[in-house]
Amino acid sequence: MHFITLLPLGLAGLASAQMSLTQVLASQNSTLSTLNSLLATQPQLAAMLASAKDITLLAPSNAAFAKFVEEPANQMAASDPATLMGVLQYHVLQTTVPASGFTTTMQFLPTMLGATTSNSSMNTMNMTTMMSDVTGGQVVGGVVMGEKVELMSGLKSMSTVQTADIMFTGGVMHIIDTVLTVPSPPSTSALDSQLTALAGALKSANLLTAVDDLKDVTIFAPSNKAFQNIGSATPMLTEQQLSGILEYHVINGTVGYSSLLTTGLANESFPTLAGGNVMVEAVNGKVFINSAMVTITDIIVSNGVLHVIDNVLNPANSTAMPNPTATQQAVAFAGAAAASNVPFTSGIIAPTTAASASTSKAGAGRARESGVGAVGVVALFGMMGAAIL
Ligand SMILES: *[C@@H]1O[C@H](CO)[C@@H](O)[C@H](O)[C@H]1NC(C)=O
Ligand SMILES: *[C@@H]1O[C@H](CO)[C@@H](O)[C@H](O)[C@H]1NC(C)=O
Numbered sequence: 035m036h037f038i039t040l041l042p043l044g045l046a047g048l049a050s051a052q053m054s055l056t057q058v059l060a061s062q063n064s065t066l067s068t069l070n071s072l073l074a075t076q077p078q079l080a081a082m083l084a085s086a087k088d089i090t091l092l093a094p095s096n097a098a099f100a101k102f103v104e105e106p107a108n109q110m111a112a113s114d115p116a117t118l119m120g121v122l123q124y125h126v127l128q129t130t131v132p133a134s135g136f137t138t139t140m141q142f143l144p145t146m147l148g149a150t151t152s153n154s155s156m157n158t159m160n161m162t163t164m165m166s167d168v169t170g171g172q173v174v175g176g177v178v179m180g181e182k183v184e185l186m187s188g189l190k191s192m193s194t195v196q197t198a199d200i201m202f203t204g205g206v207m208h209i210i211d212t213v214l215t216v217p218s219p220p221s222t223s224a225l226d227s228q229l230t231a232l233a234g235a236l237k238s239a240n241l242l243t244a245v246d247d248l249k250d251v252t253i254f255a256p257s258n259k260a261f262q263n264i265g266s267a268t269p270m271l272t273e274q275q276l277s278g279i280l281e282y283h284v285i286n287g288t289v290g291y292s293s294l295l296t297t298g299l300a301n302e303s304f305p306t307l308a309g310g311n312v313m314v315e316a317v318n319g320k321v322f323i324n325s326a327m328v329t330i331t332d333i334i335v336s337n338g339v340l341h342v343i344d345n346v347l348n349p350a351n352s353t354a355m356p357n358p359t360a361t362q363q364a365v366a367f368a369g370a371a372a373a374s375n376v377p378f379t380s381g382i383i384a385p386t387t388a389a390s391a392s393t394s395k396a397g398a399g400r401a402r403e404s405g406v407g408a409v410g411v412v413a414l415f416g417m418m419g420a421a422i423l
């Protein structure tokens with residue numbers, strides 16, 4: 035594993051070890067005046083942060099907030115106190131992570147968003163707990179890429195640390211160039227990631243709300259191509275059969291980020307919502323779910339994580355095994371053939387600006403390098419993302 039050290043910016047890092055967060059924020063006011071003014075509208079959060087121990091504040095620069103409010107939906111959100119509270123809480127990690135604590139393997143770090151705090155006044159009107167349904171708090175991915183520390187948030191949006199290691203008595207602050215994208219529910223995340231067949235199939239099976247309302251999930255999301263490859267079989271499915279197939283793609287009660295799939299959870303089987311088990315297998319840097327290969331990892335969603343796979347899983351074929359050397363696995367439904375159209379997509383419109391996760395080349399454990407950040411903010415808040423109901 036490769037560790038790097040980012041030098042603290044001049045005097046800020048050296049002089050501030052004994053400074054409080056409030057003092058450090060004031061000393062960086064030329065870069066952080068927007069954050070300072072937003073915190074001023076949230077006195078409870080500001081007071082809580084000021085007295086917190088062992089945290090990391092990911093502080094968006096003024097330029098980051100200027101980019102953020104270019105989106106009308108974000109302007110609306112920023113003017114809603116409870117939503118703003120959630121956005122700010124998502125920028126606070128629950129541990130102190132200096133730049134040297136990040137590695138080239140992505141780590142998933144719990145934030146204050148959705149974490150149950152002993153101070154109930156922090157969960158204002160239950161709003162912020164509604165923005166996340168991940169036990170222990172919604173996560174941000176942190177990884178070293180080249181010489182930079184990058185943070186990955188909803189829809190694989192990337193934020194880059196510009197100034198690292200500004201120490202204060204309660205922890206460390208890193209200044210970032212892009213506001214983190216608060217993860218949205220699976221249904222909106224699927225649409226925004228161009229997984230229109232999955233979104234349409236969930237809608238056909240009346241499962242959108244049921245999946246969005248779960249807590250702590252891992253969702254294996256077949257790509258549009260995967261659905262198309264069994265397109266001859268899908269028109270024959272009853273709603274009940276389709277439900278069974280889709281529920282077989284959801285692990286309820288375990289959030290399996292890529293870091294877990296390739297280590298702690300690898301080569302184990304997991305019970306799905308449909309009842310039957312799926313096998314997670316890590317071979318030569320690839321991850322397979324039964325015989326389907328994970329092609330895009332770690333789309334963080336409001337209630338867990340979603341990984342894109344290249345094959346639709348068949349609950350009646352749970353022993354299907356991958357051929358790790360093949361570029362395309364055989365379909366798991368005997369006799370099914372490709373159709374000319376992508377099934378379930380009639381009337382399902384993905385936002386044209388959304389991240390095209392289905393064309394991403396990102397492999398297991400790697401974040402996408404670019405291209406998503408600018409569009410991820412469109413769907414920053416689940417309730418303002420594309421509606422398909
Ligand atoms: C930060 O700068 C803004 C203007 O750029 C000013 O209004 C505000 O009072 C300053 N805040 C602090 C804490 O210095
Ligand atoms: C809860 O937070 C408020 C505002 O920061 C603070 O005044 C209060 O003392 C805190 N209560 C507890 C129990 O920590």
Ligand SMILES: *[C@@H]1O[C@H](CO)[C@@H](O)[C@H](O)[C@H]1NC(C)=O
Binds near residue numbers: 159160
């Ligand atoms: C918050 O949720 C709890 C139960 O989930 C409920 O009893 C309480 O009334 C809610 N508070 C507000 C302010 O909505």
Ligand SMILES: *[C@@H]1O[C@H](CO)[C@@H](O)[C@H](O)[C@H]1NC(C)=O
Binds near residue numbers: 286287307
């Ligand atoms: C999901 O898991 C939770 C916690 O184990 C359980 O309470 C809930 O009933 C499960 N949901 C479904 C649909 O199986």
Ligand SMILES: *[C@@H]1O[C@H](CO)[C@@H](O)[C@H](O)[C@H]1NC(C)=O
Binds near residue numbers: 296297300315316317
């Ligand atoms: C999982 O099993 C494969 C063989 O099927 C083995 O090569 C690999 O090392 C195992 N991975 C872990 C993390 O145990």
Ligand SMILES: *[C@@H]1O[C@H](CO)[C@@H](O)[C@H](O)[C@H]1NC(C)=O
Binds near residue numbers: 366
């Ligand atoms: C199970 O999947 C394999 C491919 O992994 C396929 O060859 C086989 O036909 C499938 N069996 C059934 C019963 O669908």
